[in-house]
Amino acid sequence: EREMSPAQSAQFNILLTRRESGEPLAYLLGNAFFYGLEFAVSEAVLIPRPDTELLVNLAKERAQAVSAPSIVDLGTGSGIVAVMLARLCPRAAVAAVDVSPAALAVARANAARHGAQVRFLEGDWYAPLGDERFYLIVSNPPYVVDGDPHLQQNGLPFEPQLALTDGVAGGDGLACIRTIIDGAGRHLARDGWLLIEHGYDQGESVPSLLRTA
Numbered sequence: 001e002r003e004m005s006p007a008q009s010a011q012f013n014i015l016l017t018r019r020e021s022g023e024p025l026a027y028l029l030g031n032a033f034f035y036g037l038e039f040a041v042s043e044a045v046l047i048p049r050p051d052t053e054l055l056v057n058l059a060k061e062r063a064q065a066v067s068a069p070s071i072v073d074l075g076t077g078s079g080i081v082a083v084m085l086a087r088l089c090p091r092a093a094v095a096a097v098d099v100s101p102a103a104l105a106v107a108r109a110n111a112a113r114h115g116a117q118v119r120f121l122e123g124d125w126y127a128p129l130g131d132e133r134f135y136l137i138v139s140n141p142p143y144v145v146d147g148d149p150h151l152q153q154n155g156l157p158f159e160p161q162l163a164l165t166d167g168v169a170g171g172d173g174l175a176c177i178r179t180i181i182d183g184a185g186r187h188l189a190r191d192g193w194l195l196i197e198h199g200y201d202q203g204e205s206v207p208s209l210l211r212t213a
Contacts, residue, residue, distance in 0.1 A: 024155040034080045039110050044102035045078040046163045047155075052140050055197050056084045059138050062193050063089040066135060070189065072097065074125055074139040074180060077163055079107025079118065081138055086116035095119040097128060100162065125176075126183040133189040139180055140197040142166050145173035173199060177206060181213045 004012065015028050026032040026047045032039055034048035035056060041047055063069040063085065069092045073082040076096035086094040096118050098104050104120050111118045121128040144151060144165045151157070151164060161167070166175035177196060184194045198206045 022155055023158050027158060035084050037084075037114060039078055039080055039083075040106055040113065041078055042102070042106055043158065044100060044160060045106050046159055048078065048080050052081065052197060055138060055140060055195060056081055056088070059085055059136055059193075059195055060088045062195075063092050063136055067091065068093070069135040070133070071095070071136040071138065072129065072132075072134045072187070074137065075099075075141050075163070075176070076107050076120070077103050077140070079110045079120075081140065082107070082118045083111050083114055083116040085138070086111070086118050087114060093119075095121060095129075095132075095134075097121045097123060097125065099124045100160070103160075103163075125179055126187055129187060131186075133187055133192070135189045135192045136195065137180070137184055137188060137192070138195045141176040141180060143173045143177060143197075143199045143202060146171055148173075172205070174202065174205060174209065177202075178209060181209050185213065 018028055019025065024047055026041050027043055030040060032041045032048050035053055039048060063071060069089065071085055071092050071094045073096040076082050076098045079096055082094050082096035085092060096107060101122060104122055108120055142163055142165050146165050146167050146169055156164065166173060168175050177198060180196060188194060
């Protein structure tokens with residue numbers, strides 16, 4: 001209902017071209033909603049999915065059952081899980097790990113944006129944690145099988161492949177989940193919990209890995 005300036009019109013046409021190429025709207029806007037809040041996103045991080053709210057809810061239930069839980073979010077990406085848990089469980093000590101400096105920059109911005117106290121660490125899974133133990137280890141790791149045709153659909157080619165798939169050619173998509181499960185025993189506190197988001201077709205294989213470990 002208002003006339004755009006030439007500069008605004010040019011910028012709109014650029015955004016329109018990007019959208020027509022399949023780039024997700026969240027990357028064009030630089031923001032996405034999760035758990036009722038607006039979070040910054042960039043091409044360095046996955047766009048939040050509503051499914052991940054289940055991970056937050058399950059972690060919140062367990063964290064609120066103890067007085068001062070320690071929580072670590074492995075592969076934090078945009079930081080949505082760590083930030084929400086810090087907000088929902090103010091007595092918790094929350095840490096978040098990611099191997100990508102660019103992703104951590106987005107996560108730190110989101111923590112500041114929402115006033116969440118989160119300690120961010122750069123490194124590969126448990127590597128920067130030393131001997132620390134946590135009541136809750138949570139993660140939404142890469143679990144899509146390398147070469148899965150879904151990776152070429154619905155805007156996924158624009159999202160960071162490092163956060164979507166373990167990249168193991170001919171694998172089963174579980175390499176990162178195996179790493180998380182194998183290291184959990186050294187980093188879980190007594191009576192602690194490990195919560196992992198996994199693929200729709202991994203409902204038998206992930207519990208099997210957990211039982212073996």
